Amino acid sequence: MKNSREIIVDILLKVEKEGTYLQLLLKKELDGFESLDKSFITEVATGAMKRQITIDYIINEVSTIKINKMKPFIRNLLRMSVYQLKYLDKIPAHAVIDEAVKLTKKKGYATLTKFVNAVLRNVDRQDIILPDDDLSVKYSIAPWIIDSWSVTYGPVIAEKIANELSANRAKVSARINTLKTTKTDLINFLVNESVIPLPGNIYPDEYLYLNGVNDIASMKSFAEGLFTIQDESAGIVSHVVNPLAGEYILDLCSAPGGKSTHLAQLSQNQANIISTDIFEHKIDLVKKNASRLGAGSICAELYDEKDIDKFVGRFDKVLIDVPCSGLGLLKRKPDINFNRNEYHIAQINATQKSIAKTAASFLKPGGSLVYSTCTLNKTENELMVDYISALGLVPDCTLIDYVPDMFKEFVSGGHVTIFPFVANTDGFFIAKFKK
Incomplete structure (x- = not known):
């Protein structure tokens, strides 16, 4: 069975090569994994994709070979690893680099292990300064999207949008189904399911943000129709x-x-x-x-x-x-x-x-x-x-x-x-x- 990092690289490759939707791939690939592994795969695959433009800039700053000239597997292996080095603090750098080198060998690229090791060590050691005037690199959003927002809404609003969509995680937003329950009863039900509900930002009496959720479809409160997921x-x-x-x-x-x-x-x-x-x-x-x-x-x-x-x-x-x-x-x-x-x-x-x-x-x-x-x-x-x-x-x-x-x-x-x-x-x- 493939390990979690192999799965992540496979997902990134399929999105890049075939244009497959990330969410569909995650649903398909996560079957059979434990909850902790599912969370790791989802976090890193989504994060590496979300930060890809910024990550590519960082890699290009330290690599002798530019990202678009690399073999697809190596390119996406580095993206996955750089995301862990720069955006996750729970995994030691040496562990990230060692796992990347092992996976490089396992996939038949033994001659590139020194290259992978060198790039990742440079990323870890160097403090790469992102260009403040390039919002695409700064927020990892395609240049044409940034340009369209700047023209339509002005540069200040455009940067606020980019910062929000780049820096913050999407919340799990649950709409309370008042056809079947009340806010108070649903909160009590969720707490009994070890879920931490917080009031919504726009409609605090209609929506709850759910923390501590791993598998919504398996929750009894969801199955009974007490809430549905909606932003x-x-x-x-x-x-x-x-x-x-x-x-x-x-x-x-x-x-x-x-x-x-x-x-x-x-x-x-x-x-x-x-x-x-x-x-x-x-x-x-x-x-x-x-x-x-x-x-x-x-x-x-x-x-x-x-x-x-x-x-x-x-x-x-x-x-x-x-x-x-x-x-x-x-x-x-x-x-x-x-x-x-x-x-x-x-x-x-x-x-x-x-x-x-x-x-x-x-x-x-x-x-x-x-x-x-x-x-x-x-x-x-x-x-x-x-x-x-x-x-x-x-x-x-x-x-x-x-x-x-x-x-x-x-x-x-x-x-x-x-x-x-x-x-x-x-x-x-x-x-x-x-x-």
């Missing part, structure tokens, strides 16, 4: 929708059902919620989550463009949480740094426009459309406000009434940017329109 920034979306009893609400891109079940919860199962997606396995996820959480007001069904006539003019409210580049999720999905670019955004923006145009036709006169993304990108956000407005929908300035006070300064007309540095969350964008 607080995503929770703002459902509040902006403001579901009311008796309304017909469509969640067009609903999988895996986080926002649909939140809408059901906020309306106490009194709204009529249709949750759709274009993939059957995703609809199964929505049904599974709705059942677990007791969200009986949800009807999950496969969306087929051939049947769209049945939706035209039917809904009081439509939510489109559209596919996006996900730049607001860099804290928890660092591989986005390397599998997104301007070309990808142009492609996905065409999909966003198509979804928005179709969704607008589903509203009743006077109905409202909520458009949301988990990205921080002008093309997918502010320019989409212009596009949707051109469809004949009017930006709804009542959005500000449903936005938490800490974000009101970022409201402009009928839209708001949820900057991640405000409350240590993911980044989000929400816009509201009236027909």
